[in-house]
Amino acid sequence: MVESALQGLQTHSIVKRFGHGRHSHVAVRNVTFCLVPGARVGIVGESGSGKSTLGRLLVGLDTLSEGRITFDGQDLGDILRSRARRLDYRRAVQLVAQDTSSSFDPLRRLRHAVRVPAQQLAGLDQAAADARVDEVLAALGVPEHLADRYPYEVSGGQRQRFALARALVVRPRFLVCDEVVSALDVSVQGQVLNLLKHSCIDTGAALAFISHGLPATAFVASELAVMVRGEIIERGSTADILARSTQAYTRHLLDAHRVSRHGRTHAMQPPAAALVQPVLAPQGFGARAAHLLRRQRWWLARLAALPGQLLVFALLAFALVRMIPGDPVRTITGGQATPDKYAAVQHSLGLDGTLPEQLGRYLGRLVHLDLGTSLLTGRTLTSEFAQRLPATLELATMGLAASLLVTFIASAIAVMRPRSLASVAIRSYAGAAGAIPDFAIGVLGIFLFYATLHWVPAPLGRLALSIQAPPRVTGLPFVDALLSGDQAAIVSMAQHLVLPVLVMIVAHSAVVLQQLIAGLDEELDKPATLFRISTGAPVSTVLLSVYRRALPATVTMAGTVFGYLVGGAIIIESLFGFEGMGQYLTDAVAGADLTAMQGFLVTIATVSLLIFLLVDLCNMLIDPRRRPGVAKDGA
Amino acid sequence: MTGSVGARADKIAWVARASGRSTPGFWRRFRWPRLAPAALLLVMGAIGPSIVRYNPVRIAGPGSIAPGAEFWMGTDPTGLDVYSQLVAATRLNLAIATLVALLSTASGIVLGLLIGMNESRTGPIGLAARGIARFVDFAQAVPAIVVGLVLVSFFGASATTLVVAIAAILAPIQTRIVRVEVLRVRSEAFLDAARMAGTGEFALALQHVLPNAARPAVANIAFIFGVSIILTAALGFLGAGLPPPTPEWGSMIARGATDAAVGRWWSASFPFLALIFSVVAMSLAFTAWRRAAR
Numbered sequence: 001m002v003e004s005a006l007q008g009l010q011t012h013s014i015v016k017r018f019g020h021g022r023h024s025h026v027a028v029r030n031v032t033f034c035l036v037p038g039a040r041v042g043i044v045g046e047s048g049s050g051k052s053t054l055g056r057l058l059v060g061l062d063t064l065s066e067g068r069i070t071f072d073g074q075d076l077g078d079i080l081r082s083r084a085r086r087l088d089y090r091r092a093v094q095l096v097a098q099d100t101s102s103s104f105d106p107l108r109r110l111r112h113a114v115r116v117p118a119q120q121l122a123g124l125d126q127a128a129a130d131a132r133v134d135e136v137l138a139a140l141g142v143p144e145h146l147a148d149r150y151p152y153e154v155s156g157g158q159r160q161r162f163a164l165a166r167a168l169v170v171r172p173r174f175l176v177c178d179e180v181v182s183a184l185d186v187s188v189q190g191q192v193l194n195l196l197k198h199s200c201i202d203t204g205a206a207l208a209f210i211s212h213g214l215p216a217t218a219f220v221a222s223e224l225a226v227m228v229r230g231e232i233i234e235r236g237s238t239a240d241i242l243a244r245s246t247q248a249y250t251r252h253l254l255d256a257h258r259v260s261r262h263g264r265t266h267a268m269q270p271p272a273a274a275l276v277q278p279v280l281a282p283q284g285f286g287a288r289a290a291h292l293l294r295r296q297r298w299w300l301a302r303l304a305a306l307p308g309q310l311l312v313f314a315l316l317a318f319a320l321v322r323m324i325p326g327d328p329v330r331t332i333t334g335g336q337a338t339p340d341k342y343a344a345v346q347h348s349l350g351l352d353g354t355l356p357e358q359l360g361r362y363l364g365r366l367v368h369l370d371l372g373t374s375l376l377t378g379r380t381l382t383s384e385f386a387q388r389l390p391a392t393l394e395l396a397t398m399g400l401a402a403s404l405l406v407t408f409i410a411s412a413i414a415v416m417r418p419r420s421l422a423s424v425a426i427r428s429y430a431g432a433a434g435a436i437p438d439f440a441i442g443v444l445g446i447f448l449f450y451a452t453l454h455w456v457p458a459p460l461g462r463l464a465l466s467i468q469a470p471p472r473v474t475g476l477p478f479v480d481a482l483l484s485g486d487q488a489a490i491v492s493m494a495q496h497l498v499l500p501v502l503v504m505i506v507a508h509s510a511v512v513l514q515q516l517i518a519g520l521d522e523e524l525d526k527p528a529t530l531f532r533i534s535t536g537a538p539v540s541t542v543l544l545s546v547y548r549r550a551l552p553a554t555v556t557m558a559g560t561v562f563g564y565l566v567g568g569a570i571i572i573e574s575l576f577g578f579e580g581m582g583q584y585l586t587d588a589v590a591g592a593d594l595t596a597m598q599g600f601l602v603t604i605a606t607v608s609l610l611i612f613l614l615v616d617l618c619n620m621l622i623d624p625r626r627r628p629g630v631a632k633d634g635a
Numbered sequence: 636m637t638g639s640v641g642a643r644a645d646k647i648a649w650v651a652r653a654s655g656r657s658t659p660g661f662w663r664r665f666r667w668p669r670l671a672p673a674a675l676l677l678v679m680g681a682i683g684p685s686i687v688r689y690n691p692v693r694i695a696g697p698g699s700i701a702p703g704a705e706f707w708m709g710t711d712p713t714g715l716d717v718y719s720q721l722v723a724a725t726r727l728n729l730a731i732a733t734l735v736a737l738l739s740t741a742s743g744i745v746l747g748l749l750i751g752m753n754e755s756r757t758g759p760i761g762l763a764a765r766g767i768a769r770f771v772d773f774a775q776a777v778p779a780i781v782v783g784l785v786l787v788s789f790f791g792a793s794a795t796t797l798v799v800a801i802a803a804i805l806a807p808i809q810t811r812i813v814r815v816e817v818l819r820v821r822s823e824a825f826l827d828a829a830r831m832a833g834t835g836e837f838a839l840a841l842q843h844v845l846p847n848a849a850r851p852a853v854a855n856i857a858f859i860f861g862v863s864i865i866l867t868a869a870l871g872f873l874g875a876g877l878p879p880p881t882p883e884w885g886s887m888i889a890r891g892a893t894d895a896a897v898g899r900w901w902s903a904s905f906p907f908l909a910l911i912f913s914v915v916a917m918s919l920a921f922t923a924w925r926r927a928a929r
Contacts, residue, residue: 102823120833435861439872440907447895567778589788608776
């Protein structure tokens with residue numbers, strides 16, 4: 001392409017695409033446009049027509065997908081790559097964006113925002129920059145003392161003047177304004193527009209005024225460009241376009257404004273169907289079917305992540321054993337072991353051979369579900385865990401079910417009667433989430449209910465000593481008792497479970513309760529709920545709908561709590577003398593059984609990841625927005 | 636209720652701000668009485684060793700004596716004085732929890748900032764950032780107590796190991812918070828404004844993203860502090876903490892557990908109360924700070 005000698009900002013067939021592949025969305029297509037010094041061009045179009053993206057491309061805040069932009073004949077990409085030239089460009093071309101609550105850093109005073117460009121771009125020292133800030137603010141009619149306030153301490157109109165000041169402080173040659181008055185009251189709009197127009201005329205700055213409001217644009221701009229679906233369809237002097245546009249779309253825009261100006265009450269004509277058709281919708285049966293299939297495969301995509309996650313944890317456990325300070329083999333065998341014994345222990349720890357060999361053997365064994373052999377008991381970990389894991393999971397599941405039941409009842413009380421004493425108590429309890437020591441609650445529970453009140457049996461196992469354990473069928477102790485039909489065993493086991501489950505309720509309900517109450521309070525405050533109440537719906541209906549909407553967050557929390565409970569079950573087991581994973585782990589820790597601990601970590605991580613997966617899948621089922629591959633709006 | 640008073644104060648501050656009047660200063664808004672429990676703890680931690688009645692690591696008398704004039708909080712089954720142990724443990728438990736809170740928050744902020752600023756990039760850096768983000772997400776799925784037990788028994792029970800292990804376990808919580816905030820702040824318009832003012836990407840991250848994104852994690856320090864106190868004690872309870880008779884609340888409760896099962900309440904209750912008191916004290920102090928800072 002020939003270097004353009006033209007002064008000013010020029011775009012050459014630029015395209016901006018968001019996203020990749022089939023989800024991509026073209027925001028700006030094939031736009032060729034120029035802004036010469038001193039011009040005041042208005043760019044009008046509806047929301048989503050790509051005009052804001054065009055503005056961001058012009059100032060170099062977004063990168064182009066295709067085409068190029070030149071500034072005074074030089075490529076913008078080259079300019080932005082060099083720091084010095086980029087700063088020069090920023091000094092020459094400034095952007096004023098729509099006023100939103102986020103257009104200024106909430107932690108810094110307004111003066112700072114206006115001073116920084118003066119220092120960094122115009123190279124002024126602090127005193128000179130401050131003087132320049134005062135000068136610009138005075139020109140814009142902003143009371144000086146406002147500069148020392150925080151952004152949220154001034155009105156939207158004042159804030160927009162500061163945004164203007166922030167751009168004008170470096171005396172730019174080109175000014176891109178994106179919807180600068182759209183968020184303001186009509187009376188304030190006029191003031192800001194006047195300021196903007198006269199600032200540009202006084203300083204000779206060229207203006208690109210992007211807006212969906214035709215009257216404001218016509219007032220400021222001497223030329224108009226009309227944008228539809230990423231393309232500029234018409235350009236000409238403001239007077240020409242207003243008087244005799246030939247484009248149907250432009251006529252439609254003009255008509256819409258005329259109707260409102262004359263205050264006529266007849267219905268506004270909708271724009272032609274071709275103009276509002278969404279760009280993203282897949283066309284044709286084949287494409288639609290493919291689209292649907294992609295949407296339904298979300299759970300496969302989530303499932304595919306699992307092996308990678310497992311591998312990460314397996315590798316971490318592998319690495320941890322090798323990071324142990326000193327020689328673990330010597331620690332275990334003691335100083336005077338024979339070379340044979342040493343080699344045997346080394347082999348059983350998987351520490352013989354080179355590191356890649358060790359890793360290869362370790363992963364190979366894991367694939368075959370072989371976690372190694374315990375140094376203490378001489379039994380394979382896989383068989384030990386297969387024996388114990390069901391019992392622990394049963395305990396955790398019971399704790400979860402009981403906690404959830406209590407949580408739902410307590411949360412209903414807390415939100416239905418927010419001022420009652422019960423609600424205050426429940427809310428304070430929920431506030432302690434995460435900081436309730438389950439082991440200490442357990443100790444106190446044993447003291448209170450066993451040692452003092454004698455309500456529960458001694459914490460010495462799942463069954464009274466006189467009762468024979470029911471035959472193992474499922475591995476889940478309570479289920480096995482139920483299956484055996486042995487009444488004495490069922491009653492005894494239930495009695496032994498009361499206190500542990502109570503401890504789990506007290507120790508772990510707070511986390512879900514806190515989340516649920518927060519979610520319910522938020523949902524109750526929403527207009528949708530107020531509307532429902534105002535229609536006279538019964539309380540139960542309102543509450544039910546609120547619970548349903550607060551559900552996804554609660555499912556996530558329940559999953560997390562189940563994780564806690566698996567950890568908590570370890571403590572409960574050691575406290576109440578239950579056979580299970582917890583007891584095994586504490587034994588392994590006491591006996592410094594490295595293999596057992598490594599295998600334990602991998603096993604518990606696997607269980608946790610499976611829970612995590614289940615929670616994710618549940619959430620995706622409830623809320624389609626959580627599914628992977630769902631196009632996020634790029635524009 | 637104290638909660639509604641606090642809410643009213645918030646509202647007054649908000650109204651004052653909205654009406655453009657300046658709000659009373661941070662120091663005026665701060666509710667000093669809320670610091671009292673935390674201050675008491677700090678004093679106990681500082682002068683603890685000089686107000687003990689017996690050597691906390693030596694047998695002071697017969698086992699399992701009820702509280703009385705001689706042993707204010709009784710003795711545990713091994714004959715250690717509960718009061719002396721409790722006071723002496725304050726320093727250790729507070730120090731561990733404080734270090735953990737600081738370390739995990741600092742690393743969470745750094746990591747969260749790095750992930751949040753880089754995860755939408757293409758190329759290896761973006762890929763690594765996304766990978767770490769996912770890992771931080773699912774690392775939380777594994778029960779902390781299991782990881783803690785394994786880490787501490789692998790690397791030996793020392794105060795340093797405890798601090799590093801617990802900080803490593805809790806850092807993902809802070810990292811997640813910071814990351815989510817970074818992603819939120821990154822889309823804010825003032826970042827583009829700062830870019831237009833010539834601020835480079837690195838300075839942008841430090842000057843605008845970091846201060847705005849770190850706040851929730853800093854506000855979460857009290858929670859981290861509480862969790863780390865509990866976790867330290869839980870490890871001590873399971874026998875993976877500092878070796879006995881080092882004074883530590885968790886191992887005190889563990890020793891008291893056998894007493895509690897036969898109806899002697901004191902040796903487990905007092906360290907339990909100390910645990911709860913320190914969690915509540917920190918939470919009160921931080922809530923007061925947060926209210927005043929808003």
